[in-house]
Amino acid sequence: METISILILAIPLLMFLLLGLTGMKMSHRTAGVLGCLGMGTVLVLSYYTALSYFFSGCPQFVDEAGQRLQVVLWNSTWMQFTETLVIKLGFLLDPISALMLIVIPTISFMVHLYSMGYMRDHHGVYEHGFQRFYAFLSLFSFSMLGLVVATNIFQMYIFWELVGASSYLLIGFYYTKPSAVSASKKAFIVTRFADLGFLIGILVLSYFTGIFDFMSLTSAPVEGMDGVYHVSEQTALGIRSIFENSAVPVFMGASVLTWALVLIFMGGMGKSAMLPLHIWLPDAMEGPTPVSALIHAATMVVAGVYLVARLFPLYLMETAALDFIVVVGALTALYAAMVACTQVDIKRVLAFSTISQIAFMMVSLGVARPEVHHGVGYMAGMFHLFTHAMFKALLFLCAGALIHAIGSNDYTAMHGLRKYMPVTHVTFLIGCLAIAGIIPFAGFFSKDEILTACFGNSIVWYVWMSFVAGLTAFYMFRLYYLIFWWKEHKVADAHHTPHDQPWTMTLPLVILAVVSCVAGFVPFGTLVTWNGEPMFAYDGVFTNFQHLDWSVASISLLVAIVAIAIATAMYKKENPLPAEMRQAMPRLWNWAYHRFYWDELYMWVTHRVIFDKICRPIAWFDRHIIDGTMDGFARVTQWASVAIRPLQSGHVQMYVWYYLIGALLLGAVTWVCLL
Template identity: 60%
Template sequence: MEYSLIILLLPMVMFLVLGLFGHKMSHRVAGLLGTTGLAVITALAYTVAVQYFSMPRIDGKFTTLIPVNFEWLRFTDALHIDLGILLDPISVMMLVVITTVSLMVHIYSMGYMHGEVGFQRYFAFLSLFSFSMLGLVVATNIFQMYIFWELVGASSYLLIGFYYTKPSAVSASKKAFIVTRFADLGFLIGILILSYFAQTFDFNTLTTGNALSSMAGKTFMGLSVGVWAMSLIFMGGAGKSAMFPLHIWLPDAMEGPTPVSALIHAATMVVAGVYLVARLFPVYCQVPEVLDLITYVGAFTALYAAVVACVQTDIKRVLAFSTISQIAFMMVALGVASADHGLGYMASMFHLFTHAMFKALLFLGAGAIIHAVHSNEMSHMGGLRKYMPVTHITFLIACLAIAGIPPFSGFFSKDEILAATFQKSTFLGIWMTVVAGLTAFYMFRLYYNIFWGKEANHEHTPHEAPKSMYFPLIFLALVTCLAGFIPFGEFVTSDGLPYHIHIEMSVAVTSVIVALIGIAIATWLYKDPNNKPDRMATAMSGLYKWAYHRFYIDEVYQFITHKIIFNGICTPIAWFDRHVVDGTMNMFAWLTQTVSYKIRGLQSGQLQSYAWIFLMGALVIALLVICL
């Protein structure tokens, strides 16, 4: 499948063409060029998927293929960095997910971004982001993944800060870049520790052998070196996937164009951390302590983000915290899996696949709504079902899917996650079931506030989005309705062997009942105009205020960075630098200048002076010789 290299090269070519020559093109030509290029990439990705999954299995497993690979840097005989393409079930699945969502975003953007200044630049950045993410998922080794990992961060910085004349967008892009850089530092250190002891960057070598055996008996601060390495690698994944406490960048990333939100928060950047853990899953199985850490971080993040989403009023921020919560579901599923029980692994990848489709649908639907009412606030909406029937139906389908209502895709994947958590711990299963109920509540709170409730006064009558915008909505809605029936376990599992998905009736019935309770409460509170939400907010004013302000995590970061680090540490260091370091250098310069000024007469150029000094020197030397 050497032609799979085109999947990587074409978006890079599109970026260069649009970036260098886009300003000479009309908006229509630039948009069609970028969209056509992505359509070709999508067709190639689907061709790869069909060809790969049609191949005969060996010992019941799909073969791992490396159609392209070449050495880039060599450090030792064993340790070298290669660049290539690795095709296995999860990388092929990710190719399908990324190209599908990216293509829908490209088509949608033709209408949504029409007339925007920088239209050509926008499509160039989309191509760069697609190239970065595709390169990340097909990497043959962990250092190649890290290279594209950083490129994903750079391209997301460009997209989030697309409206660079808007201060909030600039701040959001810097926040996303800086927070993920801190996490990526941990990732890099983890890579260096792992590769130093394993003597390889190669994924096949790391995942098929006992990569951590050479670290046996080696500890640091009471923890094994293997635990440190894999925890630091997870730190990079936690930053990219916005796990607590590194989640703070994601809600502010909403400052970018709404299609960018769909691309970053649905199927691409935020699932990179999940994909990283899945890619190194056999290595993580050798350090169950780190899998437990992933489980606890994911479980807490899922609840935290769901509670915050219940009180947000900006529709894109509700969806942002929803994304954080759903990514946490995937992390929990990976954390509860093991080498012997791979249900959680399959469930995590299944939910990654289904969530990408219905979350992209939700964000693109939100974009159509914002396009119609020119506001992100729910208070400026209400009653839009009469004006936007296509958006209303497709948005409802996505809400039912994420709430876990059958027969929509979210029910099937979330049911598998809940079943995996109950296998691990009854308490954990109940915890995640409660979070699933909160998901149903806040999504239907969002739905009713937008399409039902009290109709806001609009300057212009809201209208349905143009065809280029609602075609992706219809397509993604159809995928959301049908994706749950894909026998996903036949293709993607932790051990490569087929897993026959079956519904755990006790878990499924419980989760559906909890979801229906959440929907019923949202219906009671928000379907018709009333003051019940205000009364509840007043009755629980403390919790409401804390949740609305995201439990003041951002303020804590501000305090730590500005009051402690900047004022308490950086200011004294800056004073020391200016007065001691610079002062010392200035003193040396002053001494040199002063002494030079005093002795400049020694180099006057007058022969008489030189003769006089020579004579005096000779006399002094003669006297010293006579006296001594």
């Protein structure tokens, strides 16, 4: 298993180096096939590792009571500064990392295969930089896998930054396109600000605890079992005693641990595009659509959720930090859902949908408490991470098929495509039903577990998130009807008739659609928990059905059906209702359409406040005071050099006179001193 874990990380890294260094010397098809084979191998190895962990019952993975252990497969020292300050690189296997070993390779392999068709035009000509594209995909996969199996928070931070670099390269793949270059820089800069908070949080946490590795932060080793860990309260109590020590400072009424956890969550806010650090994600749609499916639907944007889940025992010590996560997540979910109701670019609708759904996961983790349904919010958040990855990747890849067929992201260039693209139509509909939470599709189970957790925590959050869930169903079916119904499609001049794409693009759609239909039946409550104990007793494949809170599920299902019915009435056939609704609420519609002017606010703060009020005075001080002082020294030096230049005339007679005058003056001074 140790060898397999090394290969899981080594293969995508080697593929990146191979394709990056020699890709231009091989054919496009060869580069694509190598990329797919490499990720396919990682997929098989990851599945073997994860399924062995969940279902094998191997003593290495479970204790005598049948609880799954946290296993460090390998852990080697990379840098050692002191006896306690040691940075290691390793491979941690536990329920949530095993879950990510299923999610990341699955989506990545589907994107690799899909890109074989997407990155070619209708004449079979590959896009320029095709080999470079596959190299960047491999680098991203390596970075994300390294992040989720990290054994310590510093290793996570290293791969966290590698993920950011990979995202920058993939978003800016079309580097000759100014909007893509701008979007890549925007994503990189915004997430770097967030990661600064993450780094400060790491330093604060490690300064007071002297600990980097997750096992020491959240658990303690089992005696007699080398490298195997299980959850223990001893280390947690030890950390609590450190932070409750009177010598530990308190800032603005909050403990140092609270501030450390909030700062660490700031990194998650940037990666997962939470308010107010969300502005990069919609613009990131400038990258190729497979990139959107890989990075911005299933993997990179859930890194923030994974971060909170990884440190969840620490967050349970400071519920103030969890309350902060709930507020940020709830506001983000509502904001993104409202904006998605007004967008015309199909990829941006899905981008804001992603922001809203990631916020659902954050809220679920934030409301999770051991006393509320045994911490069901933790399980529900990770469950939704799993199901959302599948159907959101499906929706993005369907969007790519539509864009490839039509040549535009704007839904106004589509309409009535169900007759021309039946496979894309059916798979897109399955994705919409899943994200809307319609039974028995995957999103129904995970979404309703989140609402159950919200209901157990606070009726306010339950009502709030139920309303957001209704908006989700509305805007997704608005998009569905505007693309596939509304009115008959008119083929544009000099453009081919739309049709379903080649098998390399269609097969991933079918696979992800099937997974979106059946993923909800996975007995998730017995697999991924916050404390190592099953949420529910496992009674067979229909565990999720048997343990649903039907009082919550029936209401949310009714809300989704009503929202879909409204969308059907408004958008199935061309009618004046959308225009009338827009005219009834023009100000709200304009604000939502313009994303509530967050980009304009950032530009105003940047230009009018930072540049004009801060940078301009600093620049004036630099030019007139700093540079002026240096220029003054230069002018004095120049004047003095001009003044003494005659002393170096080159005339021997003048040098004799200078010598004679100097000697006489020296003699006079000596004579005066002797008197």
